[in-house]
Amino acid sequence: MSAALLNLLHLSDPALPIGGFSHSAGLETYVQLNSVKDFASAREFVSEMLSRNLQYTDAAFVSLAHDAAQANDFEAIQTLDDECTAVKLPEEIRLASQKLGMRLMKIFQDFCTDEITVNYKAAIKENRAAGHYCIAFGIFSAAMQISKIEALTGFYYNAASGMITNCVKLIPLGQQDGLKLLFVLKPLILQLAEQSANPDKGLIGLCCPGLDIRCMQHEHLYSRLYMS
Numbered sequence: 001m002s003a004a005l006l007n008l009l010h011l012s013d014p015a016l017p018i019g020g021f022s023h024s025a026g027l028e029t030y031v032q033l034n035s036v037k038d039f040a041s042a043r044e045f046v047s048e049m050l051s052r053n054l055q056y057t058d059a060a061f062v063s064l065a066h067d068a069a070q071a072n073d074f075e076a077i078q079t080l081d082d083e084c085t086a087v088k089l090p091e092e093i094r095l096a097s098q099k100l101g102m103r104l105m106k107i108f109q110d111f112c113t114d115e116i117t118v119n120y121k122a123a124i125k126e127n128r129a130a131g132h133y134c135i136a137f138g139i140f141s142a143a144m145q146i147s148k149i150e151a152l153t154g155f156y157y158n159a160a161s162g163m164i165t166n167c168v169k170l171i172p173l174g175q176q177d178g179l180k181l182l183f184v185l186k187p188l189i190l191q192l193a194e195q196s197a198n199p200d201k202g203l204i205g206l207c208c209p210g211l212d213i214r215c216m217q218h219e220h221l222y223s224r225l226y227m228s
Contacts, residue, residue: 004144005150007141007146008146008150008154011108011137011140011144011151012154012157012158014158014165016104016107017103018100018104018107019099021162023096024166024225024228025049025093025096025163025166026093026214026218027167027226030045030214032221036167036170038171042177043184043185046164050189054156057206058097058134058159059196060199060201062134062137062152063198063199064076064199064201065134066139066141066148067148068116069138069139069143074115077116077119077139078129081123083205084135085132091219092218092219094130096227097134098133100133101132102131104133104137105136112140114143116142117140117143120136134155137155148197156189156192160189161182164178164182
């Protein structure tokens with residue numbers, strides 16, 4: 001049994017108690033507008049989120065943070081953290097990223113005591129870094145000896161699983177439909193992990209105005225089950 005595999009399963013576990021169940025990443029707005037309403041529209045939403053949003057934001061940051069951590073380049077980590085804050089325009093999404101990152105740090109920081117992790121923790125405490133989830137994921141995956149391609153596969157799987165769980169709750173979909181959706185998305189997850197292994201830095205933050213608008217509208221929904 002590979003220790004790296006166990007570390008990956010632990011780090012990317014959708015049931016990890018970091019509060020992910022409290023965030024829909026704008027899905028709740030799409031459901032209330034009746035844009036996401038069945039299996040087909042749920043599949044489109046999750047596919048687009050993975051390939052049009054995460055690929056050019058969080059997954060790219062995971063990849064680059066993993067590289068920086070392996071190179072022991074904290075200055076690069078600091079820059080990535082600042083860039084991540086800048087590309088998350090909706091306040092709810094920005095705060096969600098920080099909350100998830102802080103909780104991930106609390107879980108793993110005592111078990112990963114390498115220099116990069118210690119410096120990132122100190123920077124967050126001193127308000128020199130925001131502590132985004134994707135940056136922390138990249139740092140911890142490197143510290144836990146998880147290869148970058150495997151870390152990215154786990155990151156995309158975790159994201160897809162969380163979105164599908166929210167679809168099952170909000171639309172609602174049946175549990176079997178949710179499992180079917182995850183099976184259907186596996187080839188896309190593998191493809192995106194490969195593509196994110198060497199992200200184009202010039203495309204980071206590629207604009208998704210529709211998603212940003214829906215996330216901003218979420219703040220003013222009449223009734224809400226999710227924080228974002």
